[in-house]
Amino acid sequence: MDAALQLAVENLMARYVHAIDDDRLEDWPGFFVEKGRYRITTAENFERGLPLSIIYADSRAMLADRVSALRHANIYEAQRYRHVVSSSNFQVVRIMHTGDSILFASGRYLDRIRLNGDGGTPQFEERVVVIDSRSVDTLLAIPL
Amino acid sequence: MDAALQLAVENLMARYVHAIDDDRLEDWPGFFVEKGRYRITTAENFERGLPLSIIYADSRAMLADRVSALRHANIYEAQRYRHVVSSSNFQVVRIMHTGDSILFASGRYLDRIRLNGDGGTPQFEERVVVIDSRSVDTLLAIPL
Amino acid sequence: MDAALQLAVENLMARYVHAIDDDRLEDWPGFFVEKGRYRITTAENFERGLPLSIIYADSRAMLADRVSALRHANIYEAQRYRHVVSSSNFQVVRIMHTGDSILFASGRYLDRIRLNGDGGTPQFEERVVVIDSRSVDTLLAIPL
Numbered sequence: 226m227d228a229a230l231q232l233a234v235e236n237l238m239a240r241y242v243h244a245i246d247d248d249r250l251e252d253w254p255g256f257f258v259e260k261g262r263y264r265i266t267t268a269e270n271f272e273r274g275l276p277l278s279i280i281y282a283d284s285r286a287m288l289a290d291r292v293s294a295l296r297h298a299n300i301y302e303a304q305r306y307r308h309v310v311s312s313s314n315f316q317v318v319r320i321m322h323t324g325d326s327i328l329f330a331s332g333r334y335l336d337r338i339r340l341n342g343d344g345g346t347p348q349f350e351e352r353v354v355v356i357d358s359r360s361v362d363t364l365l366a367i368p369l
Numbered sequence: 370m371d372a373a374l375q376l377a378v379e380n381l382m383a384r385y386v387h388a389i390d391d392d393r394l395e396d397w398p399g400f401f402v403e404k405g406r407y408r409i410t411t412a413e414n415f416e417r418g419l420p421l422s423i424i425y426a427d428s429r430a431m432l433a434d435r436v437s438a439l440r441h442a443n444i445y446e447a448q449r450y451r452h453v454v455s456s457s458n459f460q461v462v463r464i465m466h467t468g469d470s471i472l473f474a475s476g477r478y479l480d481r482i483r484l485n486g487d488g489g490t491p492q493f494e495e496r497v498v499v500i501d502s503r504s505v506d507t508l509l510a511i512p513l
Numbered sequence: 514m515d516a517a518l519q520l521a522v523e524n525l526m527a528r529y530v531h532a533i534d535d536d537r538l539e540d541w542p543g544f545f546v547e548k549g550r551y552r553i554t555t556a557e558n559f560e561r562g563l564p565l566s567i568i569y570a571d572s573r574a575m576l577a578d579r580v581s582a583l584r585h586a587n588i589y590e591a592q593r594y595r596h597v598v599s600s601s602n603f604q605v606v607r608i609m610h611t612g613d614s615i616l617f618a619s620g621r622y623l624d625r626i627r628l629n630g631d632g633g634t635p636q637f638e639e640r641v642v643v644i645d646s647r648s649v650d651t652l653l654a655i656p657l
Contacts, residue, residue: 228372228516239456246458246477268593268608305412307475307501309455309604311597312527314534316453316606318460318475320412324504328472328616331595331606333534357595360612372516383600390602390621449556451619451645453599460597462604462619464556468648472616 234338237347242308245368250295253368254288258339261285262351265369267359268332279356279365288368295366306367310334317369330369332356378482381491386452389512394439397512398432402483405429406495409513411503412476423500423509432512439510450511454478461513474513476500522626525635530596533656538583541656542576546627549573550639553657555647556620567644567653576656583654594655598622605657618657620644 237256244252257263265280282288303322306329308315313336319329337351354369381400388396401407409424426432447466450473452459457480463473481495498513525544532540545551553568570576591610594617596603601624607617625639642657 228520231520232372232375235456242456242458305501307458307460307477309453309458309460309475309597309599311453311455311599312523312530314530314595314597316460316595316597316604318472318501320475320501324502326472326475326502326504328606328614331597331608331614333595357593357606357608358612358614360614376516376519379600386600386602449645451602451604451621453597453602453604453619455597455599460604462616462645464619464645468646470616470619470646470648 230340233340233347237338237349238310238334242310246306246308248305250292250367251289253292254285257285257288257349257352259285261288261349263288263349263354263368264352265354265356265365267361268355268357269359271353271355280368291368304367306369308369315369330356330358330361332369374484377484377491381482381493382454382478386454390450390452392449394436394511395433397436398429401429401432401493401496403429405432405493407432407493407498407512408496409498409500409509411505412499412501413503415497415499424512435512448511450513452513459513474500474502474505476513518628521628521635525626525637526598526622530598534594534596536593538580538655539577541580542573545573545576545637545640547573549576549637551576551637551642551656552640553642553644553653555649556643556645557647559641559643568656579656592655594657596657603657618644618646618649620657 241256260283263282264278266278270277282291305320307318307320313334315332315334316328317330318326320326333355335353335355336349338347339350340347385400404427406427408422410422414421426435449464451462451464457478459476459478460472461474462470464470477499479497479499480493482491483494484491529544548571550571552566554566558565570579593608595606595608601622603620603622604616605618606614608614621643623641623643624637626635627638628635
């Protein structure tokens with residue numbers, strides 16, 4: 226991979242994470258191509274090849290619907306994420322409105338990225354979020 | 370941003386973090402320009418535009434004073450930090466002298482960096498440390 | 514350091530971490546030169562210049578023996594690591610088979626890397642893993 230390409234991809238990763246951590250969830254679907262796929266699964270299910278997903282969407286419209294539901298449902302306690310990502314490995318700290326912080330999730334992003342030609346902004350064709358622990362799933366509200 | 374510039378900035382970030390984590394706090398003011406500003410605040414205050422700061426300094430001399438006070442006051446228990454930074458997001462582990470480690474703080478650096486011309490080492494004109502949780506403030510001794 | 518070289522080194526770091534986190538421990542010795550040295554020690558011992566190590570090996574064969582022992586001994590509970598690395602600082606989350614995750618270790622890699630000429634893959638001549646806490650040692654099974 227050449228340096229310019231690597232910079233463009235790192236830039237995509239950084240903007241993705243900041244959109245979520247800054248609570249600009251409406252920007253989130255725009256990181257995917259129109260028919261982009263987003264899936265959260267556990268390492269255990271992923272390694273067994275099981276199609277089970279905690280979250281699954283296969284279009285930008287589905288991602289937008291999910292954000293819309295999150296905004297209106299208000300079923301979850303006020304919280305934020307803080308991602309740290311290195312070499313596609315991630316750790317996410319979750320900060321509750323009360324100030325309580327915990328190491329909420331860790332895992333790996335498996336991405337297929339469309340480069341969109343000269344100078345175009347890369348987008349995800351597929352982002353599979355493989356979380357390490359099977360204990361996290363019922364708590365997931367905000368995307369990872 | 371071109372690749373050489375990005376490398377220079379990443380290098381600044383890395384050296385900053387290692388100076389703190391290695392307890393070379395006397396090197397810390399040198400990462401700022403003479404009239405550089407350093408501020409730690411919470412996400413809550415930052416988003417409301419409140420000028421409240423946990424730590425505030427607007428010159429290298431004030432930073433040096435702070436380090437000097439830390440060295441002589443000895444009011445805090447022996448501790449170290451370990452930073453992990455990605456895309457300006459950070460997580461800091463605090464390690465006490467006893468060996469106890471906790472995820473101490475997470476947040477984001479908002480930086481204004483002076484490039485100092487051809488081959489010069491970049492320096493911070495301003496570094497605002499926005500910490501995610503409002504629970505952390507009273508415990509802060511070492512800079513973030 | 515030029516951009517191509519930095520990319521090659523970052524690539525080594527990334528592949529190293531993924532080999533361990535993906536439980537491909539048999540690939541681990543191959544990141545070292547034949548007479549490569551691998552050592553885990555605590556910050557406390559390191560700073561005092563003490564030669565004490567939690568793990569010490571000075572050849573690829575010793576690393577392979579260690580992996581072999583791990584595979585056959587089965588004395589440790591099923592677990593995985595997830596590394597996040599930035600500027601040679603690391604944090605490792607340990608995920609138990611039960612799903613329990615903890616921030617297991619933090620520290621710094623001190624590396625001597627052989628570049629292996631034009632286009633060759635860099636390898637470690639020495640990797641010293643300096644862990645921050647002295648409380649971690651008795652629990653170490655998988656390499657860091």
